[in-house]
Amino acid sequence: MSSLKLDRVGLPESSEALRTEVRGFLEANRDSLPHPNSDFSSGHDPEFSAKLGAQGWIGMTWPKAYGGGERTFFDRYVVTEELLAAGAPVSAHWIADRQSGPLLLRFGSEAQRAEYLPAIARGESYFSIGMSEPNTGSDLASVRTAARKVDGGWVINGTKIWTTDAHRNHFMITLVRTEPGSERHAGLSQLIVDLRNDGAQVRPIRNMSGGEDFNEVVFVDVFVPDDRVVGEPGNGWQQVTSELAYERSGPERFLSAFRVFVELVRAVGDNPTDSELAAVGRIAAQLMTLRRMSVSVAGMLEAGKEVAVEAALVKELGNNFEKLMPDMARLAASDRRSSAFRRCYEETMLLSPSFTLRGGTREILRGVIARGLGLR
Template sequence: MDFALTPEQEAFRAEIRQFLATEVPEDKRTEDGWIVGFSREFSRKLGARGLIGVTWPKKYGGQERSYLDRVILTEELLRAGAPVAAHWLGDRQVGPALLAYGSEEQKAEILPRVTSGEIVFCLGMSEPGAGSDLASLRTKAEEDGDDFLLTGQKIWTSFAHVADYAYLVARTDANAPKHKGISEFLVDMKTPGVTVRPLIDITGEHHFNEVFFDGARIGKKWLIGEKNRGWYQIASQLDYERSGIERLLSNYPLFRDTVKYAKEQGLTKDPVIRNQLAQMRIELDIGRSLVYKVAWSLTKGFVPNYEAAMAKCFCTEVEQRIAQTVSSILGDYAVLMPGSPAARLAGRAAHEYLYAPAYTIQGGTSNVLRNIMAIRGLGLQAG
């Protein structure tokens, strides 16, 4: 079996590395670049180089590249700690959803503005009382002439405070069984009746929000795909959401800089530390092969389901172990040397240590993913 990439794929990787070396200097690199690294300017630069929506048709600004090329691109962006949050959701999720189910008008109006790095999306799925059990959502979209009227509340909505559009799931038939009365919409965040309220996370960052819809009116042209078929349309979208390499490399820059620091300081002479770092390296490689397997399946034309759950579950747990391992290696030692490189690393490690529980919650909890692996992967049924 040959795991090597083709010369064209290696050339693509080299081109991206070269771009990132100048555009993301060492002091601008960040952990969680796809979560907190928000820069419209950087996204526009990527867009100008044709590096957003790379798998999409050329007529919408894409490059018609393979999913493997997309993994290579995202891997390099995250390894470099690039600030990619502004276009991440449009590129990863909303674009593919529109390509699969959107009207021609929606595709023509929205996709070129995603590939140019112009517009920012948030995902309005979770609600108080509807997280893992998303089909229990209660936000209503009621038909009123040529419009839908939106009423309800979303929660944990990342980027809602900076987004131009929300991708929203809402109930369009209150009398149907819960999976059968849901539809998908695009909502302009400036629509009257949409209110965003910040939620500050444990690290002190404003990343997610509550979003309230009080009779917000949107035209029917913003319904995505078929009314009441939203649940079935979402399913494949969640697989895209779960299976990217961002589920492995969120805090990779911290890992890499810690290895460098440990070598420079001679800490790797300690067999315990050497072992811990080697273990993390091995786990990163296993996670990478799971993500590449999913991308390879997509290039063969099928949407992986339990494989995406496996990748997300394993990889996000690796990210948590990286945060813990790095923190334990740096420990008090770092805090005792304010101003030293260790202290700077310790600040980043502390941030990651606090943030890390989110990795196995956002995009589907590990418990729920294990259910998917059991039911769809192993064919087990609840007793």
């Protein structure tokens, strides 16, 4: 059973120096920050991503040989939380930096690392994740999209869905069934699909807030050459699950609604009532605690520890916080007229249903935690 004890980890002094640097950069690039909330899927801005790449703030923990910075998880943590809190448009490179790059580093071939990683680190190459399908959501092992072996490569047929930014990004690492007749965890592989050249059809799906961020991606006899298989064919399940720990513990899991809190504090101003103070304090207490938990997980990652359960804990609490906090803030601000607060609240509220879905639903995460408690 996991001890559920999050290590007492603080950020080192050197990371704090980096924080000052990031804040200076954000101040200098104020014009690129039009996004009132800090949701990490809210701004796709290749120019801004390239600027971050030039700063060395993408692929920070990767080897220098692949364009990385060989820096610590703490440094990466500081950069990501500063960008999110400022509402910076980071979604172009976000998945490539957080997930696809580390996946390629761990399982990719030497040629793949050399081809993809430096461009990701420069902030020029963007990735999507091809996991869910119309009939495959939480039950990821039920994927049906299949790739048939042909001379020199694979031919894909099937449909992926909820693929964030597939209509804007360059590549999608796609989970497909490569062994005909295989079931569940066996016979799966990850293929790199070139979204702009391979012939996959990408159709944006409008979400309830009016935005078009996620997509349906349809494959009809789409050919992908052999050198775009990630890792060993058939090893896809193991690779996919290792990828998820990266996805679950970062500051994006509790900062999606952060600007609502800022606008609440602004709306309350310098003559707060007791009940407004209590609401601000309640939210602050939860936020401060979540951040410490998330930093602890970064520290445990840095120390090379297994953090799947701890990451699930942070995501479970963090998602609930970012989902429920706008509502606490709304009621707390009842007696205040602030159009800035109202706008920020409404925009976040309309995105909030997705917070406990993406990256693993609440129900799946509770299952991961239960397994960590020895109940499964």
